[in-house]
Amino acid sequence: MQTTSPDITGILDAARLIAPHLPPTPMWSYPVLDARLGAEVHVKHENIQPTGAFKVRGGITLLTRMSEAERGRGVLTYSTGNHAQSIAYAARIFGAPCTVVMPENPNPAKVAAVEALGAAVELKGATVVEAGEYAAALAADRRNRLVSPADEPDLIEGVGTLYLEMFARRPDLDVLFVPVGAGTSAAAACLAARALAPRCRVIAVQSARAPAAHDSWRAGEPVRRPVGTLAEGLATGSAFAVPRAIMRELLDDFMLVSDEEIAAAQRLLLTDAHTLAELAGAAALAALTKRREEFAGARIGVVCSGGNAGPAELQRLLGGGNAA
Numbered sequence: 001m002q003t004t005s006p007d008i009t010g011i012l013d014a015a016r017l018i019a020p021h022l023p024p025t026p027m028w029s030y031p032v033l034d035a036r037l038g039a040e041v042h043v044k045h046e047n048i049q050p051t052g053a054f055k056v057r058g059g060i061t062l063l064t065r066m067s068e069a070e071r072g073r074g075v076l077t078y079s080t081g082n083h084a085q086s087i088a089y090a091a092r093i094f095g096a097p098c099t100v101v102m103p104e105n106p107n108p109a110k111v112a113a114v115e116a117l118g119a120a121v122e123l124k125g126a127t128v129v130e131a132g133e134y135a136a137a138l139a140a141d142r143r144n145r146l147v148s149p150a151d152e153p154d155l156i157e158g159v160g161t162l163y164l165e166m167f168a169r170r171p172d173l174d175v176l177f178v179p180v181g182a183g184t185s186a187a188a189a190c191l192a193a194r195a196l197a198p199r200c201r202v203i204a205v206q207s208a209r210a211p212a213a214h215d216s217w218r219a220g221e222p223v224r225r226p227v228g229t230l231a232e233g234l235a236t237g238s239a240f241a242v243p244r245a246i247m248r249e250l251l252d253d254f255m256l257v258s259d260e261e262i263a264a265a266q267r268l269l270l271t272d273a274h275t276l277a278e279l280a281g282a283a284a285l286a287a288l289t290k291r292r293e294e295f296a297g298a299r300i301g302v303v304c305s306g307g308n309a310g311p312a313e314l315q316r317l318l319g320g321g322n323a324a
């Protein structure tokens with residue numbers, strides 16, 4: 001495993017590495033949304049990535065940097081959601097064998113998505129933590145490269161390319177809202193902002209029903225918290241060391257929103273921005289909505305981080321019901 005900490009040089013390198021595989025995603029402002037929020041809102045569309053979320057930037061960076069021999073031995077990771085698809089997608093590009101360990105009783109759509117990318121799924125443990133312990137033992141046994149969902153500089157640098165694209169288009173952003181699960185994206189945003197837009201404030205957001213990273217940042221030490229949120233991309237029960245260290249040094253603010261506020265923002269993206277976000281993908285807009293008075297008239301970046309809304313979530317969204 002690479003042990004150096006992620007930095008802007010690595011993010012620039014990652015941009016070169018992913019270029020053959022992923023075009024830049026669009027960033028748009030929408031007049032109705034701007035009028036509603038009284039600000040200039042720039043929505044970065046990671047929900048239209050081929051896997052439906054930004055994480056694929058990190059997966060491709062990580063696999064590209066592995067040696068041919070290491071790739072040939074295969075990669076193994078653990079996840080319930082978008083991280084699994086990212087690694088499986090990247091492994092398929094290189095023809096590397098890929099195994100994903102998921103906790104028992106997974107969402108069948110997520111299993112199908114990973115299997116459709118050619119990866120093998122193994123079900124083990126009641127939680128992602130238990131799946132991760134099993135994955136570590138299995139990877140050691142098989143000499144697979146074990147990929148952590150977040151404590152991987154390559155993933156953070158790869159994800160950072162999203163913020164290179166944002167700041168290249170709008171170096172004058174006043175504030176950037178970033179959703180947090182494991183923290184790779186927010187850590188990458190901090191690194192890119194420091195190098196390219198030092199006056200831009202970076203504000204991280206989590207669901208109040210899965211506040212481990214937020215509470216760890218506030219406490220200055222890692223804490224575990226229960227996970228009750230419906231926003232799967234944000235459902236992490238403990239803070240990861242590498243992103244936590246970066247956020248601790250560079251992050252300007254960290255806030256919580258309710259699942260109901262996230263669901264309302266998901267509807268705004270649908271009506272005002274004509275785009276489908278999964279709940280996690282709407283958290284950044286929910287945070288801005290909550291603080292719109294403070295940021296009236298500002299130039300604001302909002303990451304729409306993913307669009308993998310499952311059937312139940314779509315039904316709630318279109319039926320206008322609450323997320324709760």
Ligand SMILES: *Cc1c(COP(=O)(O)O)cnc(C)c1O
Pocket residue numbers: 053054055082083179180181182183184185186233234278280281305306307
């Ligand atoms: C993973 C994910 C997040 C959270 O990103 P981290 O890098 O894990 O903090 C947010 N939104 C979506 C759609 C995701 O898949």
